[in-house]
Amino acid sequence: MLDRISATLALEEPVGNVTQVSPARAKALAAMNIHTVRDLLEHYPRRYIDLSSVVTVEGSTIGQSCTICGTIHEIKLKKPRYNLQLVEISLVDSTGLLMVTCFKQPWLMKTYKAGDRIAVAGKVEFNYGFKRMTNPFIEAVGEGQVRGKIIPVHPASGKVSAAYMRLFMEAALELTRGCEDPLPVDLRVRYRMPSRGAALAAVHEPVTMEETAAARRRLAFEEVFLLELFLMQRRRQEVADLQAVRHTIDGPAVAALRAALPFVLTAEQEVALSEVFGEMAAPRVANHLLLGDVGTGKTVLAAFALAAAADSGGSALFMAPTEVLATQHFASVGPLLEAAGVACGLLTARTDAAERERLLAGFADGSIPVLIGTHALLEPDVTAPNVTLAVIDEQQRFGVNQRRQLLEKGSAPDALYLTATPIPRTLALTLFGDMTLSYLHERPRGLAPRTTTVLSRDERGRAYDAAVERVRAGEQVFIVCPLIGCSADERKARAGADEEESTHPEVAIEAEEDYRADNLAAAETEAEFLQTHIFPDFKVELLHGKLKGPEKAEVMERFRSGESQVLVSTTIIEVGVDVPKATVMIVEDADRFGLSQLHQLRGRVGRGGLASQVFLVSASKKTEALSRLRAMEATDDGFQLADFDLSLRREGDILGNRQSGASALKLVNVTRDRGMIEAAHKDARGLLEADPDLSAPEHKFLAREVALFARREKQAEGEKDAHHSRRS
Ligand code: ADP
Ligand code: MG
Numbered sequence: 001m002l003d004r005i006s007a008t009l010a011l012e013e014p015v016g017n018v019t020q021v022s023p024a025r026a027k028a029l030a031a032m033n034i035h036t037v038r039d040l041l042e043h044y045p046r047r048y049i050d051l052s053s054v055v056t057v058e059g060s061t062i063g064q065s066c067t068i069c070g071t072i073h074e075i076k077l078k079k080p081r082y083n084l085q086l087v088e089i090s091l092v093d094s095t096g097l098l099m100v101t102c103f104k105q106p107w108l109m110k111t112y113k114a115g116d117r118i119a120v121a122g123k124v125e126f127n128y129g130f131k132r133m134t135n136p137f138i139e140a141v142g143e144g145q146v147r148g149k150i151i152p153v154h155p156a157s158g159k160v161s162a163a164y165m166r167l168f169m170e171a172a173l174e175l176t177r178g179c180e181d182p183l184p185v186d187l188r189v190r191y192r193m194p195s196r197g198a199a200l201a202a203v204h205e206p207v208t209m210e211e212t213a214a215a216r217r218r219l220a221f222e223e224v225f226l227l228e229l230f231l232m233q234r235r236r237q238e239v240a241d242l243q244a245v246r247h248t249i250d251g252p253a254v255a256a257l258r259a260a261l262p263f264v265l266t267a268e269q270e271v272a273l274s275e276v277f278g279e280m281a282a283p284r285v286a287n288h289l290l291l292g293d294v295g296t297g298k299t300v301l302a303a304f305a306l307a308a309a310a311d312s313g314g315s316a317l318f319m320a321p322t323e324v325l326a327t328q329h330f331a332s333v334g335p336l337l338e339a340a341g342v343a344c345g346l347l348t349a350r351t352d353a354a355e356r357e358r359l360l361a362g363f364a365d366g367s368i369p370v371l372i373g374t375h376a377l378l379e380p381d382v383t384a385p386n387v388t389l390a391v392i393d394e395q396q397r398f399g400v401n402q403r404r405q406l407l408e409k410g411s412a413p414d415a416l417y418l419t420a421t422p423i424p425r426t427l428a429l430t431l432f433g434d435m436t437l438s439y440l441h442e443r444p445r446g447l448a449p450r451t452t453t454v455l456s457r458d459e460r461g462r463a464y465d466a467a468v469e470r471v472r473a474g475e476q477v478f479i480v481c482p483l484i485g486c487s488a489d490e491r492k493a494r495a496g497a498d499e500e501e502s503t504h505p506e507v508a509i510e511a512e513e514d515y516r517a518d519n520l521a522a523a524e525t526e527a528e529f530l531q532t533h534i535f536p537d538f539k540v541e542l543l544h545g546k547l548k549g550p551e552k553a554e555v556m557e558r559f560r561s562g563e564s565q566v567l568v569s570t571t572i573i574e575v576g577v578d579v580p581k582a583t584v585m586i587v588e589d590a591d592r593f594g595l596s597q598l599h600q601l602r603g604r605v606g607r608g609g610l611a612s613q614v615f616l617v618s619a620s621k622k623t624e625a626l627s628r629l630r631a632m633e634a635t636d637d638g639f640q641l642a643d644f645d646l647s648l649r650r651e652g653d654i655l656g657n658r659q660s661g662a663s664a665l666k667l668v669n670v671t672r673d674r675g676m677i678e679a680a681h682k683d684a685r686g687l688l689e690a691d692p693d694l695s696a697p698e699h700k701f702l703a704r705e706v707a708l709f710a711r712r713e714k715q716a717e718g719e720k721d722a723h724h725s726r727r728s
Pocket of ligand 2: 295298299
């Protein structure tokens with residue numbers, strides 16, 4: 001018993017307590033973000049070399065991938081060209097000779113020498129008279145290092161080799177042998193999962209691949225299960241002492257709103273509405289997320305929620321991230337609510353003093369139960385005695401504190417979030433396991449035809465031709481420049497050199513803030529170029545992040561009213577606008593955007609029922625970058641694109657920033673492990689319904705794990721905050 005407990009506690013000990021880990025090695029591990037024994041054991045192998053399925057040189061098939069094990073006969077460094085180094089290894093086994101060529105890895109000369117036994121994994125080729133592998137995966141298989149027939153290969157660093165990792169793992173497993181299993185027994189039985197200790201051993205010291213696969217599944221399940229419990233428990237604690245509002249959902253305003261609608265809700269909207277209303281009527285604090293692409297009809301559902309709040313004698317706030325969006329919501333929701341007999345007002349930073357005073361007074365005395373607005377709603381003097389609902393549009397654009405501030409306008413208001421960011425359900429479950437979700441997939445009004453075309457830089461004349469033609473016909477054009485590099489000079493300079501640079505979307509997004517200053521000049525040049533050379537007879541305007549709010553609004557207004565015909569924008573934020581005549585969009589360096597972002601961007605054209613064209617210009621020659629963009633040509637479904645994006649990127653990245661919790665998922669893949677995520681979510685919810693505080697004796701270790709999880713999350717948050725404050 002004591003052993004079990006000390007084995008369990010050992011997980012939280014510093015990694016230096018593992019026998020093989022000297023202080024110097026502990027330091028090297030710390031550089032890899034491995035601080036505790038747990039961190040070490042959660043440093044899972046990247047792959048396995050299955051020596052039980054190794055083939056001989058003779059037995060290998062040309063054109064196929066395999067693992068071959070042999071002895072190094074000769075290893076030498078060659079320099080066939082200036083600045084090209086390659087290491088050539090001749091590898092022999094009892095059946096023959098395999099030539100192995102490794103480009104740009106001169107350090108191999110220090111790692112291996114003639115006589116070493118190694119395993120190489122890769123595709124077998126045949127040329128110059130020999131079977132060959134180029135840049136295969138190489139691993140030493142010296143005696144004594146290999147326990148079974150399968151070699152785990154852990155991510156290594158320059159200072160800690162994969163071979164050392166295996167030694168550390170062996171010692172760490174020894175230290176934690178017999179540790180308690182946090183997963184409830186019934187789940188383990190139901191899914192036939194090995195215990196945690198057995199799973200860790202099978203992952204790090206595999207005996208059979210089947211066993212290892214089962215172990216990984218178990219550990220993956222545990223990851224999501226703990227994440228879900230953490231999210232759900234945190235939420236429960238937040239609302240524990242709050243007296244939830246039970247909204248009336250079949251009152252007169254709701255009925256009048258329905259009667260006033262110029263259309264009938266689609267079946268899908270009806271389902272989502274009943275889900276929203278279900279949460280609002282329930283005796284718990286609603287935390288509901290409504291997901292749907294632009295144009296799927298979310299706003300009208302928000303109007304229903306606002307009407308229900310009014311019917312319940314409460315006040316409600318509807319906050320949008322920009323002035324333009326707030327104004328748009330007011331224009332569409334306002335008349336509907338008025339028709340339903342619910343007074344409502346628009347409050348933004350631009351609202352004049354007298355109007356502001358009128359709105360605040362009306363909101364405070366209940367005569368204006370609904371305010372729609374921007375961050376201006378967060379001001380302390382925006383109050384009402386009984387705020388029962390807060391609706392937040394594009395919630396991810398607000399900080400946690402801003403969302404909290406809005407919710408603090410009431411004692412326990414229901415929260416309804418709207419988002420057009422296409423977050424597939426399984427990802428949403430891992431990011432927002434504590435929220436209820438509704439999805440809208442169809443667009444009730446359909447879309448005018450829209451085409452998307454990927455162009456190389458050389459071909460972008462086609463985009464300009466199309467743009468000029470549409471502008472001549474009285475339509476309008478958006479031109480989006482992401483970051484650096486829209487100026488003609490820079491373009492030339494970069495055309496070749498930039499190819500090696502990372503174009504990972506997250507990097508681009510991160511970089512946006514930093515580069516905005518440089519970017520500005522480039523976009524200015526671009527706008528000038530367009531004005532002089534492409535659209536000499538029309539008005540080109542520039543919208544960038546450095547403009548002050550009112551100036552921005554003026555630029556936007558001139559574009560919306562048609563006074564200017566071409567809008568060059570350095571930021572995407574301000575593009576959240578309805579410009580019915582905008583029918584062409586050209587996105588420069590489109591590979592720098594995430595697919596979800598591009599999809600949101602293109603949603604800005606063709607809003608007035610006119611056919612539209614989107615051109616994605618990219619100088620990239622990388623297959624991955626281009627295949628991402630091709631996906632934009634192939635489908636118009638934002639959720640499909642998000643899935644595709646996900647399959648290429650790490651889970652947490654899809655929203656552009658790391659969300660809490662998602663980074664805790666090391667083994668889970670949200671596109672592959674859908675079923676597992678759904679199950680873990682359901683099981684976690686069921687468990688908390690039966691044992692809300694995890695206080696049952698059989699949940700003791702589970703409760704401890706969740707608490708530890710929470711502590712790690714908090715630490716990670718703290719680091720993130722520190723990082724942010726350093727940056728700003
Ligand atoms: P979202 O907020 O999801 O972008 P909106 O609520 O603005 O979408 O709806 C897009 C357009 O579709 C609006 O003009 C809205 O009036 C219209 N609309 C919404 N629901 C329906 C419906 N059931 N039938 C017809 N048109 C609808
Ligand atoms: Mg909307």
